[in-house]
Amino acid sequence: xxxxxxxxxxxxxxxxxxxxxxxxxxxxxxxxxxxxxxxxxxxxxxxxxxxxxxxxxxxxxxxxxxxxxxxxxxxxxxxxxxxxxxxxxxxxxxxxxxxxxxxxxxxxxxxxxxxxxxxxxxxxxxxxxxxxxxxxxxxxxxxxxxxxxxxxxxxxxxxxxxxxxxxxxxxxxxxxxxxxxxxxxxxxxxxxxxxxxxxxxxxxxxxxxxxxxxxxxxxxxxxxxxxxxxxxxxxxxxxxxxxxxxxxxxxxxxxxxxxxxxxxxxxxxxxxxxxxxxxxxxxxxxxxxxxxxxxxxxxxxxxxxxxxxxxxxxxxxxxxxxxxxxxxxxxxxxxxxxxxxxxxxxxxxxxxxxxxxxxxxxxxxxxxxxxxxxxxxxxxxxxxxxxxxxxxxxxxxxxxxxxxxxxxxxxxxxxxxxxxxxxxxxxxxxxxxxxxxxxxxxxxxxxxxxxxxxxxxxxxxxxxxxxxxxxxxxxxxxxxxxxxxxxxxxxxxxxxxxxxxxxxxxxxxxxxxxxxxxxxxxxxxxxxxxxxxxxxxxxxxxxxxxxxxxxxxxxxxxxxxxxxxxxxxxxxxxxxxxxxxxxxxxxxxxxxxxxxxxxxxxxxxxxxxxxxxxxxxxxxxxxxxxxxxxxxxxxxxxxxxxxxxxxxxxxxxxxxxxxxxxxxxxxxxxxxxxxxxxxxxxxxxxxxxxxxxxxxxxxxxxxxxxxxxxxxxxxxxxxxxxxxxxxxxxxxxxxxxxxxxxxxxxxxxxxxxxxxxxxxxxxxxxxxxxxxxxxxxxxxxxxxxxxxxxxxxx
Numbered sequence: 001x002x003x004x005x006x007x008x009x010x011x012x013x014x015x016x017x018x019x020x021x022x023x024x025x026x027x028x029x030x031x032x033x034x035x036x037x038x039x040x041x042x043x044x045x046x047x048x049x050x051x052x053x054x055x056x057x058x059x060x061x062x063x064x065x066x067x068x069x070x071x072x073x074x075x076x077x078x079x080x081x082x083x084x085x086x087x088x089x090x091x092x093x094x095x096x097x098x099x100x101x102x103x104x105x106x107x108x109x110x111x112x113x114x115x116x117x118x119x120x121x122x123x124x125x126x127x128x129x130x131x132x133x134x135x136x137x138x139x140x141x142x143x144x145x146x147x148x149x150x151x152x153x154x155x156x157x158x159x160x161x162x163x164x165x166x167x168x169x170x171x172x173x174x175x176x177x178x179x180x181x182x183x184x185x186x187x188x189x190x191x192x193x194x195x196x197x198x199x200x201x202x203x204x205x206x207x208x209x210x211x212x213x214x215x216x217x218x219x220x221x222x223x224x225x226x227x228x229x230x231x232x233x234x235x236x237x238x239x240x241x242x243x244x245x246x247x248x249x250x251x252x253x254x255x256x257x258x259x260x261x262x263x264x265x266x267x268x269x270x271x272x273x274x275x276x277x278x279x280x281x282x283x284x285x286x287x288x289x290x291x292x293x294x295x296x297x298x299x300x301x302x303x304x305x306x307x308x309x310x311x312x313x314x315x316x317x318x319x320x321x322x323x324x325x326x327x328x329x330x331x332x333x334x335x336x337x338x339x340x341x342x343x344x345x346x347x348x349x350x351x352x353x354x355x356x357x358x359x360x361x362x363x364x365x366x367x368x369x370x371x372x373x374x375x376x377x378x379x380x381x382x383x384x385x386x387x388x389x390x391x392x393x394x395x396x397x398x399x400x401x402x403x404x405x406x407x408x409x410x411x412x413x414x415x416x417x418x419x420x421x422x423x424x425x426x427x428x429x430x431x432x433x434x435x436x437x438x439x440x441x442x443x444x445x446x447x448x449x450x451x452x453x454x455x456x457x458x459x460x461x462x463x464x465x466x467x468x469x470x471x472x473x474x475x476x477x478x479x480x481x482x483x484x485x486x487x488x489x490x491x492x493x494x495x496x497x498x499x500x501x502x503x504x505x506x507x508x509x510x511x512x513x514x515x516x517x518x519x520x521x522x523x524x525x526x527x528x529x530x531x532x533x534x535x536x537x538x539x540x541x542x543x544x545x546x547x548x549x550x551x552x553x554x555x556x557x558x559x560x561x562x563x564x565x566x567x568x569x570x571x572x573x574x575x576x577x578x579x580x581x582x583x584x585x586x587x588x589x590x591x592x593x594x595x596x597x598x599x600x601x602x603x604x605x606x607x608x609x610x611x612x613x614x615x616x617x618x619x620x621x622x623x624x625x626x627x628x629x630x631x632x633x634x635x636x637x638x639x640x641x642x643x644x645x646x647x648x649x650x651x652x653x654x655x656x657x658x659x660x661x662x663x664x665x666x667x668x669x670x671x672x673x674x675x676x677x678x679x680x681x682x683x684x685x686x687x688x689x690x691x692x693x694x695x696x697x698x699x700x701x702x703x704x705x706x707x708x709x710x711x712x713x714x715x716x717x718x719x720x721x722x723x724x725x726x727x728x729x730x731x732x733x734x735x736x737x738x739x740x741x742x743x744x745x746x747x748x749x750x751x752x753x754x755x756x757x758x759x760x761x762x763x764x765x766x767x768x769x770x771x772x773x774x775x776x777x778x779x780x781x782x783x784x785x786x787x788x789x790x791x792x793x794x
Contacts, residue, residue: 054115301356
């Protein structure tokens with residue numbers, strides 16, 4: 001049936017609806033009040049207002065997209081059918097009810113958008129109102145019994161419904177509005193739950209308060225959101241170290257945390273400037289989270305997958321989509337922020353937007369965000385901040401991130417409180433090793449982890465991991481928390497804020513495999529060390545058809561072109577697909593980029609053999625990793641993998657390699673011949689590296705021990721510790737110590753076998769007993785949650 005016929009059917013059905021009493025209301029004559037002002041401001045944020053030219057770029061494309069969505073919803077609407085949108089099954093699938101309200105909202109948005117072809121189209125508005133009325137009568141009312149996923153009934157549907165009512169407010173009768181709001185009050189009467197869900201609930205109650213002109217509901221939203229604004233010591237929500245946890249044991253800053261932030265900002269904007277504005281001091285935490293929780297994970301417009309949980313398996317919402325949503329949310333926040341916060345938010349935003357070259361972060365969002373973002377970028381008085389160079393440790397969610405010149409990286413670790421991955425509702429079925437000691441490196445190849453990466457990436461070849469090659473069933477090990485006291489993941493960042501150590505004591509799921517693994521993040525290299533790799537009693541056949549064994553995965557890079565070459569010690573290797581190329585004791589390898597984009601170097605200071613493996617046209621489908629929403633269409637990508645074999649049932653095996661993001665082939669070869677990073681130790685007692693060009697020594701102690709060089713002691717610790725010692729330009733040292741277990745009580749005593757001067761500064765909890773002839777510190781790490789303690793000795 002064509003568009004014209006659909007419109008005729010809809011008009012006929014509307015005549016029936018009007019005759020039955022579902023009339024379209026005339027505009028009210030009452031004078032505006034505070035609630036109306038709040039609703040008008042809300043609608044302006046939804047539509048962008050009229051302060052832009054809808055015929056000029058980039059606004060024309062956004063308006064056209066709004067028109068297209070509304071046209072599609074209107075064309076498919078058939079009020080004469082048992083299902084008014086015949087492609088939906090709202091009687092059996094609650095998510096389809098949410099989608100139906102979303103379509104009604106899309107129609108209302110076009111009706112209210114400046115410059116839309118459908119702006120002010122009363123026939124469109126009448127169709128949308130009729131759809132809302134049908135849904136309230138047949139699917140979602142104050143007497144409906146819920147089924148399926150609770151989230152849609154209590155949160156998803158109310159959010160869509162309230163936006164639709166706001167947009168079509170004057171087209172609805174007071175009775176219609178009251179009935180629709182009564183439905184959301186039936187399912188979400190108060191602000192409850194925790195974390196992101198609590199913020200959603202507060203927004204539901206607050207929006208209903210605006211639409212229903214209820215001071216008590218607005219007050220409830222204002223006070224109810226405050227617990228979610230507070231920092232938590234454990235469980236769901238934001239933690240003092242910047243971590244965001246959801247479902248008690250998953251790192252979710254870029255998933256539930258992003259929804260938390262977006263809806264929180266929507267609520268703050270809804271209440272801003274009114275008698276119900278959120279003024280609790282805890283609201284200041286929002287700005288802290290932008291700087292400490294989100295900024296470290298945003299790179300070139302992508303919000304890193306390591307903090308997106310099971311959402312990485314969703315085909316239509318990748319890390320660049322998440323980054324775009326973050327940027328758009330912070331654009332809105334910057335509009336309502338106090339001047340002191342705007343002073344740093346806007347330069348940061350300008351850098352975020354400018355660095356997002358793969359996708360325009362202002363596109364496909366609200367016109368309000370587009371107009372404010374465009375104004376920001378055009379404002380010469382606001383200077384974008386420099387590209388950040390910093391490192392940060394998140395002990396409470398087992399993550400260590402670094403942004404350096406030309407690249408960024410993150411290590412993801414399992415801890416006694418953080419699981420390797422989440423898999424529920426048929427999503428993220430093969431995320432086995434994504435959080436189990438993975439090292440993810442971002443270069444200027446912005447599409448590396450986008451497009452069809454997660455559908456085609458090999459589930460057993462996750463860079464950075466040391467794995468038992470046993471075959472795993474879908475969703476196996478999801479939610480695993482190690483119970484051994486020797487299993488942990490933490491680290492330390494330097495006093496300068498630029499370098500970091502990640503320390504991971506691996507106790508693998510359903511396997512005898514244990515290992516000591518650490519990473520050292522410097523200015524242009526990442527050093528990876530492993531020791532104590534043991535897996536006694538392995539038996540049977542692994543996923544690859546070979547005897548079950550242990551491997552360390554160095555790399556599994558999605559290629560930009562199947563013609564990309566890998567050079568090992570000056571010779572092209574792994575040129576043939578599906579053929580393992582084993583090289584004995586290589587010095588270095590280089591994966592070329594395309595036009596210089598995406599190249600990486602690898603240096604192998606050890607004596608082990610290294611396997612290089614090209615797999616062109618690796619094919620899979622999104623439904624194989626996400627049976628809920630994944631497409632069954634086969635997709636294909638090319639990969640280059642690099643790994644180290646430790647054999648079957650290894651005992652105290654080890655590895656060492658250095659990654660050089662962005663390095664050319666010549667730079668890689670030169671670095672291998674004269675490396676800046678000198679590996680001092682990789683035993684089961686201590687791992688240590690000296691970066692000679694920076695004057696930085698970094699170490700992981702796996703227990704009490706002493707780091708010695710040729711019999712001469714250099715550094716010691718009385719317990720497990722992550723330590724960075726920075727040589728200061730004028731002499732002296734900045735020493736930072738952290739408890740990687742995050743649960744130790746009492747003190748860690750550290751001795752640096754060097755003479756210093758006076759104590760310049762020491763964090764609370766540090767006692768300096770002497771500075772000569774050696775420097776001795778005692779660090780009380782009780783209740784520190786893995787945080788670092790810095791002492792500066794002159």
